[in-house]
Amino acid sequence: xxxxxxxxxxxxxxxxxRVRLIPGKGNVTINKRPMDDYFGMEIVKKEVQRPxxxxxxxxxxxxxxxxxxxxxxxxxxxxxxxxSRALCQADAExxxxxxxxxxxxxxxxxxxxxxxxxxxxxxxxxxxxx
Numbered sequence: 001x002x003x004x005x006x007x008x009x010x011x012x013x014x015x016x017x018r019v020r021l022i023p024g025k026g027n028v029t030i031n032k033r034p035m036d037d038y039f040g041m042e043i044v045k046k047e048v049q050r051p052x053x054x055x056x057x058x059x060x061x062x063x064x065x066x067x068x069x070x071x072x073x074x075x076x077x078x079x080x081x082x083x084s085r086a087l088c089q090a091d092a093e094x095x096x097x098x099x100x101x102x103x104x105x106x107x108x109x110x111x112x113x114x115x116x117x118x119x120x121x122x123x124x125x126x127x128x129x130x
Contacts, residue, residue: 006090010082012107015070019082021090024062026052030079031066043104044076051084054101055094061087 002118006021012045028035028048039045062084067075084103088095112121119125 007024008082008084008086008089010078010080010085012077012081013070013074013110015067015074015078016057017065017067017075017078017082019079019086020064021061021083021086022064026059026062028063029065030063039072039076041072044072047073047076048079048083049101050101051080051087051098054097054103055087055091056097057091057094060091061090081106082096 004023008019008021010017010019025077030038030089035048039048049058052061063079065082067078070078077104080103084098088098088104095104114121117124
């Protein structure tokens with residue numbers, strides 16, 4: 001095990017990502033699988049890599065992450081948030097760039113709860129005059 005590790009927890013929608021950064025070559029492992037196997041879409045993979053691009057530390061850290069809950073875009077957003085937090089822990093000088101990009105703020109948008117008397121959160125049964 002590597003001695004230097006930086007941790008970050010990221011959340012988005014109902015997804016939670018526990019991220020561990022280790023100095024390395026830039027390998028990203030999610031739930032014990034490589035990122036290319038875990039995420040199919042190229043846009044989602046780029047979303048996970050963006051904190052490294054903005055901080056200018058591409059290929060300097062290996063990522064070991066555990067992600068639970070939500071769909072793949074929510075999980076990618078949670079990973080991005082967790083990686084950004086871990087990068088701030090690794091080097092405090094990266095914080096202003098990541099904060100300006102909006103990667104350190106948690107996305108507050110969540111699924112709205114279902115209300116009684118309705119079919120879904122806002123969907124009511126169809127109205128008929130007769």
